[in-house]
Amino acid sequence: MIAAAASCLSAGAFAQSSVTIYGSLDAGVAYINNLGGGSVSRLDQGTMQPDRIGFRGTEDLGGNLKANFQLEGGFYTDSGGVPNSTKLFNRYSTVGLSGDFGAVTLGHMPDVVFDYVGKLSNGFQLTNWYLFHPGNLDSLANTYQFDNAVRYTSPTVGGFQGSLMYGFGEVAGDNSNGRNVSAGATYGNGPLRAAVAYSKLNNRAAGYAGTFLTSVGLGNATTVFKSLTTYAGGIGYTLGSVRLNAAYTQVKLDMPTGLTPKQKNLDLGAAWRYATLDTINFGYGLSKLEGARWNTFSLSHVHEFSKRTQWYVQAAYQRAGGDARFAVMNGTGASGSTGVSGGQGQLVTTIGMHHSF
Template sequence: MKKRLAAGVLLGMTSSIALAQSSVTLYGLIDEGFNFNSNSDGKRQYYLSSGELQGSRFGLRGKEDLGGGISAIFVVENGYDVNTGKLGQGGLMFGRQAYVGLSSPYGTVTAGRQYDSVVDYVGPLGAAEQWGGSFLAHPGDTDNFNNTNRTNNAIKYTSDSFGGLRFGGMYAVGGVAGNVSRNQIWSLGAGYSNGPLQLGVGYLNVRNPNTSFYGAGGTVAATVGGVPGSNFGSSPVISAYASAHTQQVIAAGAAYTLGAATIGATYSNAKYMSLGDKSSGPVPASGISGTATFNNAELSFKYQITPAFLAGASYVYSRNSGANGADHATYNQGGLGIDYFLSKRTDVYALAIYQKASGTDSTGKSAVASINTVTPSTSNHQAVIRVAIRHKF
C-alpha cells in the first residue's frame, strides 16, 4: 500500500512538471567591418572594428509558464569584440544585460542589470538605433540614446500594450550604507504606436554618474587623466564633467511612416549638474562648477527601396552651454547609410558620417570633432566611413 501511494505521488509530481512549459533560447549577433577615420588624433586610420551597427553579442533567454498567465523570465547577455575575442562592457561576463523576473497580463517586473527608460522608449526612434549604429549617436552620447551605459542593481516595471500605449519605470538602488541617494538611478518613460505613428518620451536621473553609470559594473569610470573606453575618459565632449553630482536627461521622439518612407525626429536635454563633486570624479586643475547643458536635436529619414534594401540619412545638432567656458560649443553631424539583406539573418551595410565642431568644449579648449566610439580628431572636423557585414543567429 505504501509503495502504491509513493508511486502515485511521484507520478503526480512528474505530471505537473511535464505540464509546465518552459524554453531556453541561445541567440547572438556578429557585426564586423572595415573603417576609415579621416583624423584619428591627427592621422588617417584604417582598421577593423566589431559591433558598430549593433553590438556583437551572445545570450540566453528563458521563459517558464507558471500558470494563470504568469511566467518566469530571464536574460543573460554578453558583449564581445570579434577581432580580439575579449569581453565587452569593461570585461563583464554579462555586461549587456542580466536580469530575472515575472511577466503577467498586468506587466513585467524584472531585477538585475538593465536598460533605462530613455533607451527603451526614445532611443529606438533615433537613426542610430534604426540603421546608423554607434557612429551616428549624438556627440558623447550625452542622452544615452545609443545605450552606452547600462544600469546595475535595477528593479524595472514594463506595462503591456493598452491600445498602443506602453509605459514603465526603473529604480536602481545605490547600495551605499548610510546614503540612500548616492549612486541611485531612476527613470520613467512611455511610448505610443498606432499604425504609421510612433511616439516616445523618457526621463532619466543619475546620481554620481561617474561611479554609478559610466563605469563598468559600478567601478569608477574616470580618474585624473581619464580612462580609455569610458566617455568621461575618452570623449572631449564631456570628459571634464566626471565630477557631476547628477546627470539628468529629458527626451522625446516621433516617427511617421508613409509608404516606404519613414520620417523621424528626436530631442533631448541632457544636464551634468553640480559639477565639482570630488566624491564623484576628478575635478580639472582649473576647477569647475555649475551645470553643463546639452541640447540635442535630430532629423532622420529612412526609405525602404525594396524589401531587402534600405537607405537612410540623418542630421544632428548638439549644443553645450554653461560650464568651464563651454558657452557655445556646437556639433553639427550628418550621416548616410545603406543596408542590403542577403537573407533574414545576414546583411551587408555601409555608413558615412561627417562631424564639424565649433566653440569651446568641456575641457575649456577649442572644440574638436569627436564622432562617437572613435578616436577624436585634432581639428574641428572628422569623417568616418564603414563597410561591414552583420549576421544574427
C-alpha cells in the same frame, strides 16, 4: 512503466518553459580621417549593431503568469575581447514576473531612456554606432546600465505603455549616493510610434564620456557627476517604403566643480527601402553643449541577403562649430568609445557585414 511515466511528466514540464539563445556579430573595414594627427584604416566591430550574445527564457506558471530571465553580454568581433572585464553579462542580467498586471523585472539593465527613446534615435534607426551623440551622455546607446534595479512596466492599453525604474545606491547611511531613477511612456498605433522618458543618475562615472569631457575642458575619464539628468522624446512614422524618425534629448550635467552645463541633441532621420532587399538611410544630428556645437551628417546603404544577414556601406561626417575646436564622434576612439579628431571636421566610412542568430 515508472520510467515511461517519469518521461511523460518530464516532457510535460519542459513544454511549459522555453529558452532562446540569440546574438549578433558585426565587423567592417573602416577609414577614419583626422585622427591622432593622421588617418587610419581598421577593422571595426559592432558598427551596424552591437556585438552580443544572450539567453532569454520564460516559464509558464499558469493563470497567464510567467517567470522571465535575460542574460546578455557584449563582446568585440574584431578581437574577441569584452567591453567590461568585471561583468560577464554587462548589458542585461535580470529575472522577473509578467502577467495581466504588466511586468516586474529585477537586476542589471539599461534605463527607460534607452529602451523607449533610444530606439527612435539615428544611431538605432539608421543602424550606425557613429551617430550616437558625443559621450553618449543621454544613454541612447546601451553603454551604461542601472545596477541593483527594479523596473515595473505596465500592460499595453490602447497603444500606450508606461514604465518606472529604480536603482538602489546601496550605500549605508546615504540613500541618495549612487541612486538611479527612470520613467517613461510609449505609444504605438500602426505606422506611428512615439515615446518620452526621463532619467536621473546620481554619482555616475564619466565612462565613455571621459574623452569628450576632456575635449571641451569640463573633466576627464576620472570625473564622477554629482548627478546626470536626461529628458528625452522621440517619434517615428512609416509611410509606404519610407521610415522617418526624430529624437530630442537634453542632459543636465551636475559637475563636481559646481558647474551645471546642458547638452542638447537633435536627430532627424529617414530610411527609404527602394527595393525589396535594399535600403538607403539619411541622417542629420545636432549636438550642443553651452557655446559648442557639432553637426553630423550620414548616408548609408544596407543590402539584405536574408533577415539575419546584411551587407552595408556607411559614411558619417561631423563638423564642430562655435566654441568647439574638435569633432568628437562617438565610436572613433578605442573599442568604440568617443574619440577626438585633430580638427573641426572628421569623416568615417565603413563597409561591413552583420549577422544575427
